Amino acid sequence: MFRQGGTFLGALALAGCSGDLSALDPAGPAARDIARLWWAMLAGSALLFLLVMGLFALVMLRPEAGRRWSPRAWIVGGGILMPVPVLFVLLLFAFGQGERHLPWRGEHNPVRIEARAHMWFWEFHYLDYPDVEPTVDVLHIPANYDVDVIATSDNVIHGFWVPRLGGKVDATPGHETLVRLYADRAGSFGGICAEYCGTGHAGMTFRVEAHTPAAFRAALGLGEEETE
Amino acid sequence: MNGERNETALALHRKLSEIWGTPPGLGRLSAVNHTAIGLRFIVTSGIFFAIGGLLAMLIRAQLATSASPFMDEGLYSQVFTMHGTIMMFLFAIPLIEGFAIYLLPKLLGARDLAFPRLTAFGYWCYLFGGLMLLGALAAGVAPDAGWFMYTPLSSSVHSPGINSDVWLLGVTFVEISAVCAAVEITVSILKLRAPGMSLARMPIFAWYMLVVAGMMLFAFPPLILGSILLEVERAFGLPFFDPERGGDPLLWQHLFWLFGHPEVYIIFLPAAGVLSTLIPVFAGRPLIGYGAVVAAIIAMAFLSFGLWVHHMYMVGISHLAMAFFSAASALVAVPTAIQIFSWLATLTYGRPRFSVPMLYVFGFFFVFVIGGLTGVMLAMMPFDKQAHDTHFVVAHLHYVLIGGFVFPMLAAAYYWMPHMTGRFPVQHLSRAAFWLIFIGFNVTFLVMHLTGLLGMPRRVHTYAAEAGWDTLNLVSSIGGFVMTFGFALVLLDFVLQYRYGRAFPRNPWKAATLEWAMPLPPPVYNFASLPSIDRRADRIAPRETGAHLAAGRGYLGFVRNGQMETLGVSITSGRLEQLIVLPNNSFLPLWTALATASFFIAMLAKLYWAVPIAMLLVLFFFLGWTRVTGSRADCGALSVGEDEDAVPHAECSGAPSWWAMVFTLASNATLYASLLFGGLFLWTSAPGWPAQEPPGMSLAFSALTAGMIAAGGALGAAAARRAGRAPRTFLLASAAAHLTATLLLGWMALNGVPDRTGHALSAVCFAILCYAGFHTALAAVFALYGVWRDATGFISQRRDLDLRIGRLWHLYTAVAGVLGVAFIHLLIAMGSAGGAS
Known part of the structure; x- marks a missing residue:
């Protein structure tokens, strides 16, 4: 009964969190880890919030009850002993997670794509397939495969972001920045410019199409893969 | 005996008022008195807050539904840029300056700040700079590249109009006022205190303002430099930020956030100082953990200069560097928690009573704790990679700034309004106003966290219905309008209090700090004679001290040669050191500020030939300031009352x-x-x-x-x-x-x-x-x-x-x-x- 209720609530929460651009509706390991981190931090924060507000209510309504702890215990306990371990664990965990999704990790060579930001559209160059024409506002990637996107710009700063697949990265003129995407299923995912880039900012959306290997080659207009 | 003393007190009051007073009519423009200028800062920043708030309403109207036809993207970009710019530079910082200018001499037992004419000059710079920005808004050429002006978007190639120049010049003009205030506040706190008030006896608010003013001295220069360089690049083509000519747009981001992050703490700390002042009063006992709080705010100031890169996680810096900044960002939670738990301990060891200021303290706890927790979340680099530049960050920063600044400052306003007006508020409206603001705020911004996580970026003027953000945005917009009604009610409440509040001459809150040891509203000279402090200055008895001082029985309970006199002390020990003679009312600050304005207008209008003339004009007026300072004869130590002597500041090494x-x-x-x-x-x-x-x-x-x-x-x-x-x-x-x-x-x-x-x-x-x-x-x-x-x-x-x-x-x-x-x-x-x- 409880379990069913829990499942139901979970389903409701997930329905509220789904969406083409939702970071809470992950379709890849990086986005999924970050979504988990969010839910864990949300739960922890809710507890800490209730604790502080509970203490505030206590000291306002029944101040004498708070005097069982010395003033020093209040300040050292609440100001140092409570936050420091929480922050320490959180930092270690987040650092480990960040490390895990860094672009240089992975057993095989990732597909490399250059995302060139313009005002206001995206142009994707397939660096591993020099003969393939660049695509505009549609990025084809193979599903279940590491993809490294190198973002750059020759005008203003833009932000490359595919919320369901992973974090964002700035496309800065004069610099190349790297973000790893991984879609664990074939499908179509929304992308959007995250950094304000002028009057066309809101319209600077794009799509990421994740394909099976054969469909990926077809989408790029490549022939059947030769057997090695 | 008593009657005789009252007569002396009245005579002294008359003589001091004549010397320290501001002339009527146009003569008001020559005022240099800290009470007058402080109130001007507060009122002006309030007007800017209202304008910034109206811009926020336009934003919420625009975003209430998908594909809204209300504003086009060009106008919308001016509106959100000006909303941020006004709130940060024309509301928050000047309001802090205003409170500090109004309160500090009164808290420290001085008659004015160290440099009254500089106070006035700072006000004019703030007003003229602000008017430049408002004028541009009215003319439809307001800045439109976002309040942090990222280049190359703000460069002459991508923003050829004067919009960006207005920002760079107008904000720099306003920052002159901030740096003036920072120097003035630092020196006034360190030198212009009542004898006996060592650093360790200062009221806690003075500690907060000392740290804040120190931070302002070091945080504003990087932005001023960045603004100068970007303006020079735009005006004369020197490539500091252009990547095609050896520049780098990231340099702007570093300079901006090197300012921008300490800025957040520059805004938060004075508000925390208000809380550390108010909470003891409403708990009916002195602050617990005074030393720990002082250590915490100093730690916070240092940490805040090591955090700027957390605004730049997306620009591609090494993971290890990011880990460092991530840890530093999270560590800021510790000094924050120390202050919060000092306040809780003070309440629990006191007899807390609820009143309108305490209602806002509750609002602070509720809102700011959420803002702090989401701040720790954003400090975690992986999470920030998703949340950065989305409405999650918009929600977070409003929780921090409204929770950590606006709520405490409203508490401060309710607390010190009786001081400024000598009248006590009508309570019914105040409570309704609070609840409207509190509920409206949370409705607006709590759901906005989710809007951001569902993928809505900042600064979009429209979104597709398929994105699924309509309901959340509509809720936020409704909440925003509720909050606006709340603020309107607060304004009405203040007007009613000013007009109809019942008179309440002394210490309505039973506070134990010096600013209440004077008749209300305060006389222009603050204290008819200056106190001698023998304990921590949040433990004095205002009623007795006030009567003692009004009767002229403290230091300087007399007038000499029509001079405006106050005392200077040694920095740490608070030992009497010098007699400070302050300059009187003058139009020179206004003229100097007008000359400074001519410099900025010449730059803006690209009349570069006029720029050197304007600079010489500024120099000329500043030299004019020295005409009334100094003396042509050695004077030696003079009596300052209480059987003590002090040398005039012109003859003192630590003037x-x-x-x-x-x-x-x-x-x-x-x-x-x-x-x-x-x-x-x-x-x-x-x-x-x-x-x-x-x-x-x-x-x-x-x-x-x-x-x-x-x-x-x-x-x-x-x-x-x-x-x-x-x-x-x-x-x-x-x-x-x-x-x-x-x-x-x-x-x-x-x-x-x-x-x-x-x-x-x-x-x-x-x-x-x-x-x-x-x-x-x-x-x-x-x-x-x-x-x-x-x-x-x-x-x-x-x-x-x-x-x-x-x-x-x-x-x-x-x-x-x-x-x-x-x-x-x-x-x-x-x-x-x-x-x-």
Whole structure:
């Protein structure tokens, strides 16, 4: 009964969190880890919030009850002993997670794509397939495969972001920045410019199409893969 | 006996009011009194808050539904840019300055701040700079690149209109006021306290403001430098940020956030200072953990300068560096928690009572704790990669700024309104207003976290219905309008209190700090006589102390030669040190600010020929300020009452103006260090290095220039040691050396760096040469000013203050100039093709 209720609530929460651009509706390991981190931090924060507000209510309504702890215990306990371990664990965990999704990790060579930001559209160059024409506002990637996107710009700063697949990265003129995407299923995912880039900012959306290997080659207009 | 004392008190009150008062009518424009100027700051910032709030309403109207036709993208970008700019630069910082200017002398037992005319000048700069921005908004050419003005979007290529110039010039103008206030507040807290008030006895609010003013001295210069460089790039084509010519847009981000993150704490800490002042009053006992709180705010100030990169996780910096900044960002939670738990401990060991200010304290706890927790979330780099630049961040920053600033400042307003008006509020409206703001706020911004996580970026003027953000945005918009009604009700409440509140002459909250030891509303001179402090200054008895002081039984309970007198103490011990004679009302601050405005308007209108004229005009007016300072005869120690004597500040080694120069130079050195850092940063990070056509500098010529700068500085500094023994020879020689150095630097700038619009290396060298040349030219002015003062009899062996202030400038110029010349050679060697790199 409880379990069913829990499942139901979970389903409701997930329905509220789904969406083409939702970071809470992950379709890849990086986005999924970050979504988990969010839910864990949300739960922890809710507890800490209730604790502080509970203490505030206590000291306002029944101040004498708070005097069982010395003033020093209040300040050292609440100001140092409570936050420091929480922050320490959180930092270690987040650092480990960040490390895990860094672009240089992975057993095989990732597909490399250059995302060139313009005002206001995206142009994707397939660096591993020099003969393939660049695509505009549609990025084809193979599903279940590491993809490294190198973002750059020759005008203003833009932000490359595919919320369901992973974090964002700035496309800065004069610099190349790297973000790893991984879609664990074939499908179509929304992308959007995250950094304000002028009057066309809101319209600077794009799509990421994740394909099976054969469909990926077809989408790029490549022939059947030769057997090695 | 009692009647006689009252009569003396009344006579003293009349005499002091005559000396300290502000004339009526247009004469008000000459006011320099801190109470008057403080209130002007507060009221003006309130008006800007209302304008910024109306802009926020336009934003919420636009976003209430998908595909809204209300505003087009061009207008929308002006609206959100101006909303942020107004709230940060024209509301928050000036409101803090206003409260500090109004309160500090009263809390510290002084009659005014150290530099009343500077207070007035700061106000005019703030007002004129703000009007420049508002004028642009009315004319439809307001800044539109976002309140942090990221370049290249704000560059002349992508923003060819004057919109970005308005921001860069207008905000810099307003920042002059912030830096003036920072110097003034720092010196006033350190020197202008009641005798006996050591640092450790200061009311806690003074500690907060001391730390905040110190932070302002070091946080604003990077932004001022960045604004100057970007304006110079836009106006004259020197490429500091253009990646195609050796510049780097990331340099702007570093300079901006080097300011921008401390800025958040500059805004939060005064509000926390308000809480540390109010909570003890409503708990009915002194603050618990005074020492821990002081340590926490100092720690926070240091940490806040190590966090700026957490605004830049997306620009591609190494993971280890990010881990460092992530840890530092999370660590800020510790000093915050220490303060929060000190407040809880104070409440639990007191007898807390609920009243309107405490309602806002509750609002602070509720809202700010959520903002702090989401702040820790954002400090976690992986999470930030998703949440950055989305509405999650918008929600977070409003929780922090409204929770951590607006709620405490409303508590402060309700708490100190009776002080400002002498009247007590009508309570019913106040509570309704609070709940409207509180509920409206949470409805607006709590759901906005989710909007962001569902993928809505910041600063979009429209979104597709399929995105699924309609309901959340509509809820936020409704909440926003509820909150606006709440603020309107607060305004009405204040007006009613001002008009109809019942009179309440003394200490309505039973507080134990000095500002309540005076009749309300406060007299222009604050205290008819100044107290002597023998305990921590949040434990005094205002009623008894107030009567004692009003009767003229403390220090300076008399008038002398119609002078405006207050006392100066030694910095740490609070021992009586000097008698400070303050300047009276003057129109000069207004004229100087108008001259400064003409400089900014000439820049904005691209009338570059008028710019040097405007600068000379500013210099002329500033020199005019010195006409009423100083004395032509040695005076020696004078009686200050309480059987004690003190020397006038002009004859004291630690005069406030000497310290002001020390802090001004520290702030100036930060600006210079930011410039040198910029050069090194471009060398390591920017594309297009090494430079193909580096500047050609002859080593011999540079050595000659450096030698001339050093000679000018050394001679000017040595002159101060010869006060009263013909310093004129040294000063004239110093002026000659400085003028020669200025010419040499000018020659180097014009002929040594021909490619200054072609590559950032040359542009940086040019900027350093200009900086050095500006300083040597002003050093020559200081030297000649010394000659003038000496010739007119203002200098003697005892009265050497003018020369000692000049000495600081001479020494700084010598060090900065020689360092600059050497740095240029280093940068050229490292950064040119065929050089060392």
